[in-house]
Amino acid sequence: MGLTTVTLEIKNPYDPNKRVEEDFLVDSGAAYTVLPKRLVKKLQLKPNYSQKFVLADGTKIQRKISSAFVKFEGREIASPVVLGEEKDSPLLGVLTLEALGLVLKRVFESFIFARRTPWTISPRMNAKANTYFRGVKALNF
DSSP: OOOOEEEEEETTTTTEEEEEEEEEOOTOOOOSEOOOHHHHHHHHHHOEEEEEEEOTTTTTEEEEEEEEEEEEEEEEEEEEEEEEEOOOOOEEEEHHHTTTTTTTTTTTTTTEOOOTTTTOOGGOOOGGGGTTTOOOOOOOO
């Protein structure tokens, strides 16, 4: 399996004229979307609070959290984002991914629009997960 990247448009929620378009690595192990410092500066995002994280290698870090509008394939949603440092990579995390109604299909390395049901917030929590992918359209990259 290879890496999946997508092009996202990110906007400042308080000034939507401040926008950037960037390729993001889809990281199904990351909760938050990460914006590198250069994008944070362009967007002039302000932090709301700080949060501690543990990276995959066990390293503990602290980063500031803000909000941004994230747009993909015509869908746009407000999402929490990590205000990254200089060396942080642009990552699309699962909170934004699911807020956009998308899931990563690892077999095909593509996205599909998720079918929502009244009894679930996340397809992983759905007891009827075996029917989850029936009748949904795949978005291949």
